[in-house]
Amino acid sequence: MPAAKAATAAPHARARQREATRERIVAAAIDTFAEKGFRGASTREIARRAGTNQGLITYHFRSKDALWRAAVDTIFGWLESEWSASPSGLDPRETAREAIRSWVRFAAAHPELLRFMVNEGRESDERMRWLVETHIRPRYADLASRTNEIAGLPEALLPHFFYALVGAGSLIFSVAPECRRLTGLDPTREEAIETHAEFVARLILP
Amino acid sequence: MPAAKAATAAPHARARQREATRERIVAAAIDTFAEKGFRGASTREIARRAGTNQGLITYHFRSKDALWRAAVDTIFGWLESEWSASPSGLDPRETAREAIRSWVRFAAAHPELLRFMVNEGRESDERMRWLVETHIRPRYADLASRTNEIAGLPEALLPHFFYALVGAGSLIFSVAPECRRLTGLDPTREEAIETHAEFVARLILP
């Protein structure tokens, strides 16, 4: 049916159809790569989850590697818009706390982020280099400029601060099924997210 | 040559040979699973890294799944001995700080730990359940008894504390190649490890 619809519809409708299919594939790719890693995720399963077939992935994305990049572009695009829309005003310390809470909320909404970092950050291969240069370095630079403004963190401690913040803020959400089983706490619940946000914010800025 | 040696040696020498081979395979499995995840690591590559062949893995471990369990047993065995050998005396607060530093040093020496947690903690499958019940829950219980003794942490915050501590303490080491590329800091250096240990200890207990 989708094929027939696209074939008989106006040109711009076909373009919309194309875009909708691409987006369904990317959404399925994000879920599957996050769950099973790059190697563990098969293009057949991604296609099945997107409600289409494996041949279409090659048609739209050329290769599994290119699909992975499209998935990462999407996730970090979300992060970028969230990050740029941060509030200011109030006193600097409370502004910084709110930025941390805001990061934790993002990590809760997108637990895939840490999984992609851990999955790719360990191998010194091409995917890791691309991920760092394209997406992580700009966010790291953002953080650097903000901490200089307010906290007076020594430059040498910035890497430690960055990875401690990312790890403390997002691990619980990235291993949510494990956390549920281990502790009984469901970290996807709104209440748990706010508790974690406040916990991490007060940890870093008591 | 190893075959000939084993065939002509005394029985106990053959048993030693057997054990040595098993250990080489497990060591290679830890590295490979940590780098590429369960699905991404092939038994052929593990065998090659261990200096042997794929058939021997089946002989010694029956299946890839059983080899993975042997690898995890080994890693968490290291953690258990490290954890039980913690110092006491001094004042409770400084004892707790030293326990945190000690955890960070372990995470630096064994960055595979977080990778295994993140790789398996996301899927609600059999490997995750086994990992939690066999290895993670006992360590979580250890932590629970210790925090009760000293810090007066509310029971409800324990899950948040646990995952914040694990994430903050170990992420930088688990994505070491990424950290090097992003920040220029090599987190495998002794100096960087001590800085991170002190940073995290002071974060949690100022």
Add this chain to the structure above:
DNA sequence: GTCTATAATTAGATAGAC
């Protein structure tokens, strides 16, 4: 655009020589 069929690799597990 979408889908089916298939080619070329590669995977884990097994069988049997030594």
Add this chain to the structure above:
DNA sequence: GTCTATCTAATTATAGAC
């Protein structure tokens, strides 16, 4: 015990029908 050869199944990428 160790190793090579092979079986079956699954992988990505491609070709071509519609």
